[in-house]
Amino acid sequence: MIIEQFKDEFLAHYSYAIVSECEQKIVLIDPSRNPEPYYEFAKQFEAEIIGVIETHPHADFVSSHLEIHQHTGATIYAHSLTGVAYPFTPFDEGEEINFGKIKLKSLHTPGHSPDSISIVLEHNGQDKAVFTGDTLFIGDCGRPDLRESVGNLQAKREELAKKMFHSLRDKMMKLDDDVLVYPAHGSGTLCGKALSTANSSTIGAEKVGNWSLQEMTEEDFVKELTTDQPFIPKYFGFDVDLNRKGAAEFKPQIEKVKTIVNPDPESLNPAIVVVDTRPENLFKEGHLPGAINIVYGKKFETWLGSIVKPAERFYLTAANEEQLQELIGRTASIGYEDFIEAAFVTHTGDVIMPVMPLEYFMASPDDFTIIDVRNENEVKKKTVFKGSLNIPLGELRERIKEVPAGKPIVVHCAGGSRSAAGSSIIAAELGAEIPVYDLGGAVRDFNQAEK
Incomplete structure (x- = not known):
């Protein structure tokens, strides 16, 4: 038996292939959008992919379960409560998948969603591992607030938090301490708030180190789990529904996806936003009118799906062809590829952003309107500038009218990447009236000064 873990580092997503070497058969769990890595893995063992298990309809990435079924004939397994539109076999509590010496057993573990399951792997008659989806993470558990308005089954966060309390104690903690824990996400995901950087653990280790498995009342658990969860990107509900279909x-x-070479700016539809992924310094030196600077980097998908709403058309542009092609694929990982009006490489543009007057700002911060685009929970922990106005980046386009235009504007976040996007959004709206500056990485100096 082999357990292979695949990682999408950009979405902090783990998927799995379970191999029966004696029968040369594979079952996949929670696969990413691109199925090619799983096909290549199967070829290494000359093995057949016979099944794909979805632990729940994921909110933060698009799964390839239907495509794998169509190409390989593999059976798709999901909980019957999911209400899917694709051909599937119900994998409810007590159901089993047997191949070789491996038995996969379904546990219904609601909490992150009403239809969440975890899968216990039994080999040679002993429980060896549990694939926990978004129920139990390393150091944390899944957030309960993503199914309040999406999916065929909707539930309030308090209701799901109570279910999570019991799923963890009545199902997860009943497993033997030496059972390996393989979650669907690691540190960096927005499906939890305090995940470890580790990619696996054991039930015993989690009983010791995971806050959600400690002794506490249901009331205290619900309060902790529903407090200060990360923001919810715009694309999450869209992905839940897409994964159900x-x-x-x-x-x-x-x-x-339509790609064009050296487009004439006059040929672009001015009503369609341009997502410019070049480094912030290049963007500031020259970009297309109305462009938003979502910088090429580890969090591109998250911020694309937070700033651009589902079904909104956008142009995608990058610094070179290699990055452009990569970003088209990464856009597809959250199901946004159909919304790309056209993709192209950009080197410059006619719109220039002013250079941040750092010395003047340090001496006279009251002469500026300071916009803090961090999330509310970050601001609660620490305010960098007194009197700043907090509008989280994911809400900025919708709340742009709240930005006052009486003084020059300085935009900041925690480290510089979000402020590049935030300042570009504000500049597209107000840049002709008043200077808009990006504090960028210089915010770290102010953070240090506060310590």
């Missing part, structure tokens, strides 16, 4: 095939979707 099953996404279109990855490669054809990528290939049909």
Whole structure:
């Protein structure tokens, strides 16, 4: 038996292949949008992919379960409560999948969602591992507030938090201490708030180190779990519904994205936003009118799906062809590839952002309107500038009218990447009336000064 863990570092997502070497068969759990890595892995063992298990309809990425089924004939397994639109076999509490010496057993573990399951792997008659989806993470458990308005089954966060309390204690903690824990996410995901950087653990270790498994009342657990969860990106509800339907095939979707060479700016539709992924210094030196600077980096998908709402058309542009093609694929990982009006490489543009007058700002901060685009829970922990106005980046386009235009504007976040996007959004609206500056990485100096 082999357990192979695959990682999407950008979305902090783990998926799994379970191999029966004696039968040369594979079952996948929570696969990413691009199925090619799983096909290549199967070829290494000359093995057949016979099943794909969805622990729940994921909110933060698009799964390739339907495409894998269509290409390999693999059976898709999910809980019957999910209400899917694709052909599947119910994998409810007590159901089993047997292949080789492996038995996969379904546990219904609601809490992150009403239809969440965890999968216990039994080998040679002993429980060896549990694939916990978004129920139990390393150091944390899944957030309960993503199904209040999406999916076929909706539930209030307090109701799901209570279910999580019991799922962890009545199901997870009943497993043997030496059972390995393999979650669907690691540190960096927005599906929890305090995940470890580790990619696996054991039930015994989690009983010791995971706050959610400690002795406490249900009331205290619910209060802790529902407090200070991360923000919810705009695309999360869209992905839940798309995963319930099953996404279109990855490669054809990528290939049909329209790419253009050296577009005339006059030919672009001014009503369609330009997502410019170049480094912030290049963007500031020259970009297209109305462009938003979502910098190429580890969190591109998260901020694209937080700033641009589902079904909104956008142009995608990058510093070079290699990055452009990569970003088209990463856009597809959250199901946004159909919304790309066209993709192209950009080197400059006619719109220039002013250079931050740092010395003047340090001497006279009251002469500026300071916009803090961090999330509310970050601001609660620490305010960098007194009198600043907090509008989280994911809400900024919708709340742009709240930004006063009486004084020059300085935008900051925690480290510099979000302020590049935030300042570009505000500049697109107010830049013709008043200077808009990005404090960028210089905010770290102010953070240090506060210590």
